[in-house]
Amino acid sequence: MDWLQALLLGLVQGLTEFLPVSSSGHLAIGKALLGVEPSEDLIFEVTVHAATVLATIVVFRKQIWQLLCGLFKFKYNDETDYIAKICLSMIPVLIVGVFFKDSVEAAFGSLLVVGIALLVTALLLVLSDYLSSRVKGVKDYRNGISFWQAFVVGIGQALAVIPGLSRSGTTISTGLICGVKRESMAQFSFLMVLVPILGEMFLDVVGGDFAASSVGVLPLLLGFAAAFVSGLFACKVMIALVRKAKLKWFGLYCAVVGLLVLLFLA
Numbered sequence: 001m002d003w004l005q006a007l008l009l010g011l012v013q014g015l016t017e018f019l020p021v022s023s024s025g026h027l028a029i030g031k032a033l034l035g036v037e038p039s040e041d042l043i044f045e046v047t048v049h050a051a052t053v054l055a056t057i058v059v060f061r062k063q064i065w066q067l068l069c070g071l072f073k074f075k076y077n078d079e080t081d082y083i084a085k086i087c088l089s090m091i092p093v094l095i096v097g098v099f100f101k102d103s104v105e106a107a108f109g110s111l112l113v114v115g116i117a118l119l120v121t122a123l124l125l126v127l128s129d130y131l132s133s134r135v136k137g138v139k140d141y142r143n144g145i146s147f148w149q150a151f152v153v154g155i156g157q158a159l160a161v162i163p164g165l166s167r168s169g170t171t172i173s174t175g176l177i178c179g180v181k182r183e184s185m186a187q188f189s190f191l192m193v194l195v196p197i198l199g200e201m202f203l204d205v206v207g208g209d210f211a212a213s214s215v216g217v218l219p220l221l222l223g224f225a226a227a228f229v230s231g232l233f234a235c236k237v238m239i240a241l242v243r244k245a246k247l248k249w250f251g252l253y254c255a256v257v258g259l260l261v262l263l264f265l266a
Contacts, residue, residue, distance in 0.1 A: 001044065005034045006219030010226025013048040014055070017231055018190065018238040020169025020250045021257075022121055023052070025114040028163050029261065032111060042108060044215045046200055048227040053197045055231030056190050059239075063187065082143045089154030089192045096158045097200070104161045111261055117164025118258030125251030128173035132182075144184025145175070150192075152178050157192065164258070167193065169250065172242060186242040190235065 001009075012030045016023040027045060031037075057064060070079020096104065107113045141149070156174035160167040168189055175185040 001036050001215050001219045003218050003222050005036050006044070006215075006223040007226050008034065009036070009044070010048050010051070010223035011230050013223070014052055014227040014230025014232075015234050017049070017052040017227070018168055018234040019241075020121065020125055020166045020172060020238075020247060021254055022114075022118060022164050022166035022169070023049075024108065025118055025121075025164035025166070025257075028108060028111060028114045029257070044220065044223060045108070046197075047220050048223050049197045049200075051224040051227035052231040052235075053194055055228050055235055056194060058232060059235045060187065060191060063191070078143060085143065085145060085147055085150035086188070086192050086195075088147055089150045089157065089188075090196055091151070092154045092158035093161065093196050096161055097196070108163050110163075112265055113162065114164035115258045115261035115265065117162050118254045118261065121164065121166045121169050122251040122253075122255035122258065124173040125169055125247040125254065128176040129246050129248045129251075132176035132179075145180050145188055149175060149178045149180050150188070153180075153188070154192070157196075166254070168238065169247070169254075173247065182243050186239050190239075 009027060009030050012026050013023050016026045024045065027048075067079045067083055070077050071083055073079075145153075153171050153175045156170040157167060159165060160170040171189040171192070172185050175189065176182065180188070
């Protein structure tokens, strides 16, 4: 991977991480179009994901600071309640990361998996628009989300490790179908990914995977920078879209891209 390829792929990651169209799927498609061979490691993917996590921290810095201040009051309050729900939502993806990591990494080299998963993402987005409008009697849970809803959304995040299955699309759709209000779902979806991605990057650094990576330092740095800058823009756009726009239009886009991938493979 050269510096230009890394720059372009970083832009793809940043723009698609927060939009419900699957950043991992678009990275796989982008690699195929740019002639980048699927590497045996996922260091580049982890690096650009860390960049979008940093973008999330910047966008939600006030909310994160408020959560940390509430946490260190050492009593059960709105902030500790919210953090507890985020921790609960991370359990499914932790299980997948520990027991199914090799299977997930193998899937990143398969465009067939990407194409099928994009179609599943499209279905979820259309269903969320249809079903969420028909959910009656939505309860006003503390912080806008209950513990059982947080866990179900966490299951959605765990399934979204499959490339082509959008993480933001899956978690937001799952939350809306479960009755979480739109204004609460976007923030929770973006904050719940912080610890898993940063944790994975930390383990890669400690384990020496970065040193053994086939991707050079310059491409990693450029990919990180491109993903961070474009991620800042996409995160703010997605927050506004979740509150107002219909997700079915993103579903239509995912369906078209998924079908094109499958037609290309055929």
